[in-house]
Amino acid sequence: MSLLSLEAVQARLGRAIVLDGVSLSVEAGEVVALCGPNGAGKSSAIRAAVGLLEMTGGQIRLGGADITDLSPRQRAQCVAYLPQERRIAWNLPAVEVAALGAPFLSGADALSRARAALGEVGAGHLADRGVAEMSGGERARVLLARALVIDAPLLLADEPIAGLDPDAQRLVLERLRARADDGAGVLVSLHDLTLAATVADRIVVLDRGRVVADAPPIQALSPAVLREVFGLDGAWIEGPNGPLLAARRAQ
Template sequence: MSALLELDGVVARMGAATVLGGICLSVRAGELVALCGPNGAGKSSAIRAALGLTPLHSGAARLGGEDVHRLSERERGARAAYLPQERHIAWNLPAIEVAALGAPFLSGAEALERARAALDEVGAAHLADRGVAEMSGGERARVLLARALVVQAPLLLADEPIAGLDPDAQILVLERLRARADAGGGVLVSLHDLTLAARIADRVVVLDAGRVVADAAPVEALSPAVMRSTFKLDGVWVEAPGGPLLAARRLSSQG
């Protein structure tokens, strides 16, 4: 079975700077892959390249086995849902209308029905009729996640979906992403919290300076050597009831 997402030797540049230096990664059905790395490592660029939103200098990005640049916008939308970092919404629309935007090709009634179910899934059914400009950041994040779920594409790409959220909202978002993978979908999510990445992901892909430095099961990918070289942390994994827990400290200037 072909991967839902493949980046094959992708090189991308922004001006004179190379933001992706020949990266390869894949996501298959039923798999949640966490994309980790320091700021500026290329996580957002990799997600955008997978969606055809970043021009490629070389290499290939494929959705469902087909070159993303040969797919129409509608075909891309049917294969992949996208939850970007940016949570700004220009118009103060009710949450249910924002969520329904994830299904632009459905009839109005059908799109609203799907939107209501998605809001309920993320614990935001009570926000259905409230304007998004009147919400907290955490509430708005739930609405935008609902919009991505409404798409019902086989692949979901989420760029730092828990940034700035309180712990309860972080766990809820990650649980919904995990549920999507467990139901047979593919998920690629960029995360800064290494403990949460280790607990939620089937695989972790670590980027550093636009290159893949590890791609393996979480604790293997986030090994002490990788934490030292990429994250500048002296860390070890400790088994805890809820899953592996990272005990870490910053490297000293002599480290």
Template structure:
């Protein structure tokens, strides 16, 4: 079975800077993959390139085994849902209408029904009729996650979906993404919290300076050597009842 998402030797530039330098990665059905790395490592660029939102200067991006550039916008939308970092919503629409935007090809009633179920799934059903401009950042994040779930595509890409959220909201978002993978979907999520990445992901891919420097099980990919070279951390993993915990300190810069 082909991967739901593939980057094969992807090269991308922003101006004179190379942001992806031969990046190869994949996500398969039933798999949750965490994309980790320091700021500026290329995580967001990899997510956008996989969706055809960033042009490649070399290599290829595929969704469902087909080159993303050969897919229409509708075909891309049917194969992958996208939850971007940006949470700005221009219009003060009710949450249920924002969530329903994830199903633009359904009838209005069917889209709203799917939206209401997704809002309930993320614990935001009580916000259905409230305008998104009247919500906190955490509430808006749940509504946007619901919109991504409404798509019901086989693949979901989430770019730093827990940034700025309180611990409860962080865990809820990751639980919903984990549930999507457990139900047979593929999930690629970029994360800065290495402990949470190790707890929820089947596989971790580490980017540094636009290159893949590790790809494997969480503890393998986030080995002490990788923690040192990519994150400048002196760290070890400690077993805990809910999963591994990272004990780390910054390496002193000479």
């Protein structure tokens, strides 16, 4: 049984169609990367999957249950969500921000889990510092800890490495991969195709709200898809740490 399935999902933002019959699934133990150009529907698919974007058609199931039959509390128990937005309104200590990811635990238990999650992402030393006093990369680690503080069976992350330095990108992707290796399902949107190919078991390519490929990385990002969707003339070569994309803008 899939932890998450979208079946022919349709959605709009105003008059614009942002999801046009999207179908995809996430199984336990796998990382699925959503790739596509800006405006392809990656964030919309993730927001729909957690019930934050209303469908106009199709069906979404979380853990086998229709999302429309689940209360917000039940959805929160099924899935952890890491949004792209990293703004935090109040200058709370990092440990309190991370603890917000455990709303169903007592205060003491939530703080204990939060400290452990901060340690997991290399931010244990930031536990008592206000998040407004942190760099963007440090704040990204705190928000990742907030998503990891509860061992939800499904984790959805929207552009979690955007704007981060290479070390922070590596750490975030390693944590997502580790969560999948421990049995969770992970759906993550990524712009960097090489990093997506390195971390993901499957890549779902979206373009103008439609799925154009859903396969293991090299097959999903074939020369034809690279050209048609991303405007690239490219091929994959084997690098020291996995596949590398050798590409240039298509003429």
